[in-house]
Each structure stands twice: as structure tokens, then as C-alpha cells.
Amino acid sequence: MNWARRKNALQEEAPKALVAVWECESVDCLGWMRKKFSLNENPKCPLCETKMKSGERMLST
Numbered sequence: 001m002n003w004a005r006r007k008n009a010l011q012e013e014a015p016k017a018l019v020a021v022w023e024c025e026s027v028d029c030l031g032w033m034r035k036k037f038s039l040n041e042n043p044k045c046p047l048c049e050t051k052m053k054s055g056e057r058m059l060s061t
């Protein structure tokens with residue numbers, strides 16, 4: 001698949017904070033979820049079922 005690379009659009013209006021997330025380990029997949037919404041210690045990606053790694057993202061809260 002040929003995913004167009006999107007640059008993160010800077011949205012100045014929304015306040016953002018670093019949020020703990022799970023990120024899909026597959027480089028071809030954009031799957032992620034907020035840790036707050038998952039109680040699973042070893043979650044799988046909802047898109048491709050690859051295991052997920054701990055990470056952080058700047059998200060609007």
C-alpha cells in the first residue's frame with residue numbers, strides 16, 4: 001500500500017498535551033490508542049492486530 005505521508009498540521013487553536021498512548025509496532029500501520037482507554041497491559045492494534053508499544057503523543061485534550 002502506498003500511504004501518502006501527511007505532515008502534522010499545526011493546529012494552534014487547540015491546547016495540546018503529551019498523552020501516554022499505545023502505538024502499533026508495524027511501520028506501515030497508523031494504529032494507536034490512548035492508554036487511558038485501554039486497561040490491557042499488552043494490547044493489540046485494532047487495525048492489524050500487531051502488538052503495540054508504549055509511546056507518547058501530543059494530543060489536544
Ligand SMILES: [Zn+2]
Pocket residue numbers: 024025026029030031045046047048049050
Ligand atoms: Zn497496526
